[in-house]
Amino acid sequence: MYQQIVVLTGAGISAESGLRTFRDQDGLWEEHHIEDVATPEGYERDVELVERFYNSRWQQLHSGTVEPNAAHLALARLEAEFTGQLLIITQNVDDLHERAGSRRLLHMHGELSKGRCPRSRQTFILRDPFGPKNCCTCCIPAQRLRPHIVWFGEMPLGMDRIHDALDHCDLFIAIGTSGTVYPAAGFVDAANHHGAQTVEVNMIPPDRHCQFQYHLTGKAGELVPQLVNTILAGRVISSEPNL
Known part of the structure; x- marks a missing residue:
């Protein structure tokens, strides 16, 4: 899908x-x-x-x-089994995505x-x-x-590649991020502008200004494996419990 x-x-x-x-x-x-x-x-x-x-x-x-959790492992599985294009952008400076097996990865805040x-x-x-x-x-x-x-006052890494990916994606998923610090806070707007489906996974329920089309409240380690199962099964993500 x-x-x-x-x-x-x-x-x-x-x-x-x-x-x-x-x-x-x-x-x-x-x-x-x-x-x-x-x-x-x-x-x-x-x-x-x-x-x-x-x-x-x-x-x-x-x-x-410190080891990768189920969410990291699920994203690595998505990379291995998804037949389309995938880019994982992380604001984190740890290497847990790499340890889980992800390679199509961009560290926008360094390592x-x-x-x-x-x-x-x-x-x-x-x-x-x-x-x-x-x-x-x-x-x-x-x-x-x-x-x-990348410290405050410095430019995040890979922004040209990020904007190109957002311009062409049909699904944007944000996991475990507050969505309040720019430029990452603007990614959902860019994805929405180009017609992508946008999904947020977070422990905190959305406020009334949330720009995401779907919000899944809960732990990433529980919800991300379900999301990956839905994507790999060729189904469209929804806000229902079974996604």
């Missing part, structure tokens, strides 16, 4: 795997002010503070206690498992925590790697 699908995933899908979401209700990111750990200016002011912040998250991700040369912008797999000895191999002298993370 569907030919081109775009899926957007946010913090909610990773939270079900035990990863803390960045922003708490008090506006702090793990007890840090956002401007101190998530802006280029904060990095310039205190490189070591920013490195400690991301090293802590990197260590949690590689602690052996926690990579560092980036501040001069050449080349990325490197992060095998050790950030620090003065973790440097690039592309420059002379070698440059200290910065987190490959």
Whole structure:
């Protein structure tokens, strides 16, 4: 039934795997002010503070206690079995989609498992925590790697590819994302504008300003496998319990 699908995933899908979401209700990111750990200016002011912040998250991700959940695995199954076009866009910086088996994937906010040369912008797999000895191999002298993370004030990655996919998709699904931070908050409008069916999966019920045609309230780990079963069976998604 569907030919081109775009899926957007946010913090909610990773939270079900035990990863803390960045922003708490008090506006702090793990007890840090956002401007101190998530802006280029904060990095310039205190490189070591920013490195400690991301090293802590990197260590949690590689602690052996965090694994992909049923939603990640279902999306990987969709990629493997769906015969049309699929792009998974994630706002998350973890690698749980990759661990589940997804490859048609775009990290619009960067990747926690990579560092980036501040001069050449080349990325490197992060095998050790950030620090003065973790440097690039592309420059002379070698440059200290910065987190490959899109901070506030920086442009998200892959926007041309994202807009092209949204212009041509016939199904857009957003999973576990608040839908309040741009540019991702505008993706549903773009999909609606081009005639796609739009579906939201979230723990929070929609408000009256919701732009999605269908909203499924509940855990991603329970609802996403059902969605994938519906798509692969060639059926149209609805808001009914059986989708």
